[in-house]
Amino acid sequence: VENHVNVRFWTADGQGGRVEHEEAGYDGPQRTWRAPDGGGPMATAADVAELLAVHPTPRGVDRETLARCIAECFDCALSCTACADADLAEEDLPEMRRCIRLCLDSADVCVATGRVISRQTEYEPETTRAQVESCRRSCSACAE
Amino acid sequence: VENHVNVRFWTADGQGGRVEHEEAGYDGPQRTWRAPDGGGPMATAADVAELLAVHPTPRGVDRETLARCIAECFDCALSCTACADADLAEEDLPEMRRCIRLCLDSADVCVATGRVISRQTEYEPETTRAQVESCRRSCSACAE
Amino acid sequence: VENHVNVRFWTADGQGGRVEHEEAGYDGPQRTWRAPDGGGPMATAADVAELLAVHPTPRGVDRETLARCIAECFDCALSCTACADADLAEEDLPEMRRCIRLCLDSADVCVATGRVISRQTEYEPETTRAQVESCRRSCSACAE
């Protein structure tokens, strides 16, 4: 699906990032959320912030920013996986090669990044930053 | 964090599943969602349903149920990763061994399952069902 | 690459499995190994057996069989990732859809399975078996 996922990523502080998805066909990230079949939202940054809140050794980072980054990494992994698959079903498949490849990469990189930044025990800033930087680049390439 | 994540899983139709997280300390999955720092929710089932809606070759499954399953797999992967890490920081770490191990397994199994069920192109029911069944068992063991 | 990877899988005891790769163009798994540029082999079952040998709480399974299963899962993940990518570059890409999709699934399932069966601490037979069964099915579908 061409231009199906538009990912932007930035790092405020070298610690995390931000990925937003905008679909061709709807107006950006949904602000007014509507539950499917009556249920509630799932992997929200608020939920992740709850998880972080009960961590025995919290770091001095802003919990909500970190929670948002973590949720966005997993969300981006999900979107990129789905995007690669939707591309694979396109009629003009040969034109989708580059998009599929970059989406597969981003999906892998986002899963790894989301897991790494989820870990607060024995936090290691240098390695975390390098992985977040890779995630930023991969998502940028994907969004072009 | 003992009993930190309570995961339940069921399959309606052998096709997907349902995972819910309840934190010790808050009252189950949040129905009234509150955005952190003014932003919107991220990986919601509604977003995933949007992704599925633009797939070139939609299957005959209920899109919202499938979307929910996908989002819940990624959400569970995130929660289990964070749970294993929080356990690792606990003072009574030796008592956490089993919880850490099962959370690490569930995180891996949920990532794989979330990816597999995200793919609609050339859908293969038998392999999908086997992976969803493994996910159900892994989440059940984790929730005990 | 059509029929590029031929994966077979069996479980002796419900505990592990076996995946072999045969390339169109060479005669099955290499028995007489030739090091590239003078180096040694990498992820061999012998190496994995060494890792298992120093585990503080060994299980009563045959170490070499288990080591072989672990190495084969990671090997299969690698092969399926490379196979999906090679397919993506094929001229007759539209005919590759099914192969790509199944390879992507198998790669994900094999990574998860390899990780799960690598864990000996607090071993959980039921969940392990379910994941190995999923791996068997995914590899079988891929090999057809």
Next chain:
Amino acid sequence: VENHVNVRFWTADGQGGRVEHEEAGYDGPQRTWRAPDGGGPMATAADVAELLAVHPTPRGVDRETLARCIAECFDCALSCTACADADLAEEDLPEMRRCIRLCLDSADVCVATGRVISRQTEYEPETTRAQVESCRRSCSACAE
């Protein structure tokens, strides 16, 4: 298992890397390979080179070096997963926190890196380099 896995990593050309594992208790990477129960080695760089050799659009990189990097990434992911698990079973578990955390990170980063560098279709040097750099840092932190 303290000092259980000693990982070194270098990049010759920003394109790949090298990870070697030395176990406390045996003399470095095995040069004279001994098959467990009569079988052959599994994920060797030679096998990966075979996979790369049949790729429809080969890049101008040295195939054997690339094959070695790919195999080493998957091998390192396997070793780090097994190492984190062996640490989890140690009696002096609280002293293992840092090692477990870094091994879990490296395992995730190595899987992502191994997958990214396996992809030759629509190769993207900048994103690949960033991920390889993250892998180098993660493995270095793990090896300290």
